[in-house]
Amino acid sequence: MRYLLVALMLLAACKEEVVQDTTALPLTEEAVGHYCQMNLLEHEGPKAQAHLGGLPGAPLFFSQVRDVVAYTRMPEQSHxxxxxxxxxxxxxxxxxxxxxxxxxxxxxxxFYVVGGRALGGMGAPELVPFSKRDDAVKFAAVNGGDVMQLSQIPDSAVLAPVALDGDTTDDDFDNRLRALSRNSEG
Structure with missing residues (x-):
């Protein structure tokens, strides 16, 4: 028993922790959006990537920055x-x-410009990221919006439904949900 305990302690001491590489990968022709499964290089506007634990070398790419922020805030993520x-x-x-x-x-x-007129690659309002605050302020002056850091971006800027061009729905999201509820009750 004593030898088994010593052997287990030695094995535990020899175990190396492998740190997953989360270095950003360049966009290539193979990079497709997580939600839309479309080639990212075919869409305008800034993109994003998320590296998940247990999936080394295979980040999820996003057609819009707004989408990756929404992804990080959804509770049902598995990794x-x-x-x-x-x-x-x-x-x-x-x-x-x-x-x-x-x-x-x-x-x-x-530094993100939030709530401006800029539309991302999938046509939804975009969160436009800059490394320099002054560049974000200049962009906001031309395109509208407020400059924020990631922790300041409200959930409503990324999780709320968006009416896209060509959407012929004349009700808002809440009214459509109420109508569905009324139809299922009667």
């Missing part, structure tokens, strides 16, 4: 979120049409 990266719109050469393939900053370090 720990280890790192989130967003395109740095302050980077040299970053444009709305081509935000960059490898100009990533951590989501926590970015």
């Amino acid at each position: 720990d979120i280890l790192a989130v990266w967003v395109n740095d719109m302050s980077a040299t050469g970053a444009t709305w049409d081509a935000p960059g393939a490898s100009n990533w900053i951590t989501a926590e370090d970015a």
Whole structure:
């Protein structure tokens, strides 16, 4: 019994903790949006990626920064979120049409323009990330919105329903839910 205990202690001492690499990966032709499953390079606006525990080398990519923030706030996620990266719109050469393939900053370090007129790759209002606060302020002056850090972004900016161009629904989300409830009751 004593030898078994010593052997277990030695095995435990020899166990190396392997740290998962969460370095941002460049956008390539193979990168598709987690929700839409569309090629990210075909859409304008900044993109994002989330690295999940237990899934090394295979981050989830997002067509819009708004989508990754929503993803991080949903309680039903099955894996720990280890790192989130967003395109740095302050980077040299970053444009709305081509935000960059490898100009990533951590989501926590970015300054976001929230609530402006900019629409992301899937047509929803976008959270536009910058590494430089002054660049975010300039963008907001032209496009509207407020400059915030990640922890300041309200859930309503990422989790609320969005009416997209061409949406012919003349009721808002709550009215449609009420109508569905009335139909199921009677």
